Amino acid sequence: MTATAERADVLLVGNPNSGKSLLFTRLTGIAQKVANYPGVTVEVRSGHAGGLTIHDYPGTYSLEPLTLDERVAIEKLDAALGDPGTRAIVCVLDATRLERSLYLLLELLPRARKAHVPVIAAVNILDEVVGAGAHIDLPGLTAAVGCPCIGVSAKTGQGLDLLRDALAHPEEIAGPAGELDGAATVEERKRIARQLNRAHGPPGDVLLRSQERLDRLFLSTRLGLPVFVLVMAVLFQAIFTWAAPLMNAVRVVVAATGTFVSGLLPAGLIHDFVRDGVFAGLGAFLTFVPQIFVLFLVIGALEDSGYLARAAVILHRPLGWFGLSGRSFLPLLSGHACAIPAMMAARTIESPRRRLITVLVIPFTSCSARLPIYALLIGGFIPARTLVGGLLGLQGAVFAGIYAFGIVMALLAAAVLDRLTRRRLGNLSDAPFVVELPPYRLPSVKPIVIAAATRSWSFVQRAAPVIFTVVVCIWVLGYFPRGAGHLDQSWLAMLGQWLEPVFRPMGADWKAGVGIVTSFAAREVFVGTMGTLNGLEDAGTQLGALSTQLHLGGMGLAGALGLIAFYALSLQCASTLAVMRKETGSARAPVLAFVSMTLLAYAAAVTTFQVARALGA
Amino acid sequence: MTNLSHLPTGASARISGFDSELRPEVGRRLRALGFVHGSEVRCVRRAPFGGPRVYAVCGAAFALEPEVASQVLLGAASSDDGHR
Numbered sequence: 098m099t100a101t102a103e104r105a106d107v108l109l110v111g112n113p114n115s116g117k118s119l120l121f122t123r124l125t126g127i128a129q130k131v132a133n134y135p136g137v138t139v140e141v142r143s144g145h146a147g148g149l150t151i152h153d154y155p156g157t158y159s160l161e162p163l164t165l166d167e168r169v170a171i172e173k174l175d176a177a178l179g180d181p182g183t184r185a186i187v188c189v190l191d192a193t194r195l196e197r198s199l200y201l202l203l204e205l206l207p208r209a210r211k212a213h214v215p216v217i218a219a220v221n222i223l224d225e226v227v228g229a230g231a232h233i234d235l236p237g238l239t240a241a242v243g244c245p246c247i248g249v250s251a252k253t254g255q256g257l258d259l260l261r262d263a264l265a266h267p268e269e270i271a272g273p274a275g276e277l278d279g280a281a282t283v284e285e286r287k288r289i290a291r292q293l294n295r296a297h298g299p300p301g302d303v304l305l306r307s308q309e310r311l312d313r314l315f316l317s318t319r320l321g322l323p324v325f326v327l328v329m330a331v332l333f334q335a336i337f338t339w340a341a342p343l344m345n346a347v348r349v350v351v352a353a354t355g356t357f358v359s360g361l362l363p364a365g366l367i368h369d370f371v372r373d374g375v376f377a378g379l380g381a382f383l384t385f386v387p388q389i390f391v392l393f394l395v396i397g398a399l400e401d402s403g404y405l406a407r408a409a410v411i412l413h414r415p416l417g418w419f420g421l422s423g424r425s426f427l428p429l430l431s432g433h434a435c436a437i438p439a440m441m442a443a444r445t446i447e448s449p450r451r452r453l454i455t456v457l458v459i460p461f462t463s464c465s466a467r468l469p470i471y472a473l474l475i476g477g478f479i480p481a482r483t484l485v486g487g488l489l490g491l492q493g494a495v496f497a498g499i500y501a502f503g504i505v506m507a508l509l510a511a512a513v514l515d516r517l518t519r520r521r522l523g524n525l526s527d528a529p530f531v532v533e534l535p536p537y538r539l540p541s542v543k544p545i546v547i548a549a550a551t552r553s554w555s556f557v558q559r560a561a562p563v564i565f566t567v568v569v570c571i572w573v574l575g576y577f578p579r580g581a582g583h584l585d586q587s588w589l590a591m592l593g594q595w596l597e598p599v600f601r602p603m604g605a606d607w608k609a610g611v612g613i614v615t616s617f618a619a620r621e622v623f624v625g626t627m628g629t630l631n632g633l634e635d636a637g638t639q640l641g642a643l644s645t646q647l648h649l650g651g652m653g654l655a656g657a658l659g660l661i662a663f664y665a666l667s668l669q670c671a672s673t674l675a676v677m678r679k680e681t682g683s684a685r686a687p688v689l690a691f692v693s694m695t696l697l698a699y700a701a702a703v704t705t706f707q708v709a710r711a712l713g714a
Numbered sequence: 715m716t717n718l719s720h721l722p723t724g725a726s727a728r729i730s731g732f733d734s735e736l737r738p739e740v741g742r743r744l745r746a747l748g749f750v751h752g753s754e755v756r757c758v759r760r761a762p763f764g765g766p767r768v769y770a771v772c773g774a775a776f777a778l779e780p781e782v783a784s785q786v787l788l789g790a791a792s793s794d795d796g797h798r
Contacts, residue, residue, distance in 0.1 A: 159746035163739055194774050200746055283745040291772075305770060309758055312768065312775075321762045410777045414765030423766070529740055529782040530766060531747070534775040 104182035105149045111189030112198055113156030114535035116221045120251035121153040122544040160204040164528050178212040185215045185267035192226045196294035203286045215267035216244040219260055224250040226299045234297040308536045315407045325411055335395050336434050343387030351380035378568030389556055392434045393549035401540035406532050413530055419508045420515020422446050425455040432462030436673045440680045447528040454514045456680055457690050460668045461507035463500050466620045470664050473624055477644025478657035499665055567618035567671045584629045603702035604656030616669045659706030667698035718786035721757040729753050730789035748772030
């Protein structure tokens, strides 16, 4: 009995696009926690409302699972139903799509009744039920289903007090159990839902008509694609330009804190470790967090607006040629910022096989950690010539070419993986592409910001331990046996010199070799390592000086092109591998991706260097 | 007997059943969404590149890939005024 007195859990369930997450944020405020389950991609968010803990379950159309993820989510829900700490279930209904929402409620009621858990139906999106005769008969619905039906609008806040009151004193389901519980088949539940909707719901489908008008543009056979390209261009711009000031701020703050903290420590091992290991290493990682936050923000807005579903529909067939799904496009796009949130975004892909393929090819897309390396090599070795009568710079063209190369390689790799996995995993494990096209809605700012912040924090928690471990290892190798400032005589340098025969064929000397080895922690480390090996204090701000040093060290255009090819294809990111392992639930995927991409990158680098040199570069 | 993938844009018809090849759990889900025997379905539009088509059923719109749509069987096509 004491356990029930201590805990009071409320389970929030409902259809996708029913405004469930917005209602959750309205009830709980900004302090949220995300629970992920290993192996699958089910995400349950929790937050507090008064003395209650509210758990937001993934949106679902039915309690009969279609995919593995749904099965896990429904098993978790069933387990929670049997838990004595569960006080009530809130089933969120969409007032504008009442019939379908009622179907889920009808599935839920018998289970809840058996477990003696009260159900409260929150009839959400009431603010959009407007116009002549548009009205929902809530008392009638309450009497018919036997649980309180409360009209709310998570957007305007209407009815939320009533919902809170009902949650404070939940009552067991009353009323006519007979007919509702007897509805054992899909058809019967569907029939009752239709009757209930006719008797108590709003008439007509006004919303569907207005949505179809907008779809005439967004899904148009002629204009659909240009509009899509435009939306993506804006999105890309947002990820790179909005995040830039935030990234700079983080860089400055981390550097200043590092200087301050290491200034407090006496000179020696600890001081050097804190300054060059902890702060320099983690600073390079934390710099990317704002970009990931903006990415989550933009994706959240796109999702809430209803456009994401349209984009998936437009691209489903073209991506299908490469064994991917329409829903693979968002992960692949996100990969251009960072592979880690991209792999997390792959969770929405309905087919397990296509999700696996998507996760495996994401590292080919040109993530922003590669940017500093490209900036160094392109700025230093590609001549600043203009093309097409001054419209396009050669350096810019090479940049664009690297991005296009990444996309093409990702698609080709997907096609190969599709062939390889089709026989073993088969099409049987493929869930079909059935996507609801939700109404177009203006996104609400607050919940998107909160969700983006929660997800970014969850990203930091996932990636930070791995990055930290690798940073420490590399720092130790680079520090000993001679101490700070002697990287060229460290174990790391010995390793580089020992490995030089491996790097020679791709035109890299032992210094570049060390740079490559250190960037197995994270690619952006390369620039810093090259700086240190060439005696520059802060290589990130002295790219020009560094490239002069590289020229003096004997690197030419061919060597630079070889390095670019290597970095375009190699999977040098410890945190990507760690997250890939978590997202796929096995170590095989990251090992396969790492080995094959490293070999591919090496082969491409050697070929590029040898061909470029033969051509006289 | 015809199926959903043959329904022309703008036309409506009633669902008469499912192909026996359709996996049971997919059929259950489609029925839960509203693609149930006797429901009226309208083909709203086609997506570019011959991809999924958009169908309106029970007051909501869904995009279905042709492979799935072809397993939803239709009865005699109803006229546009339908049963509202």
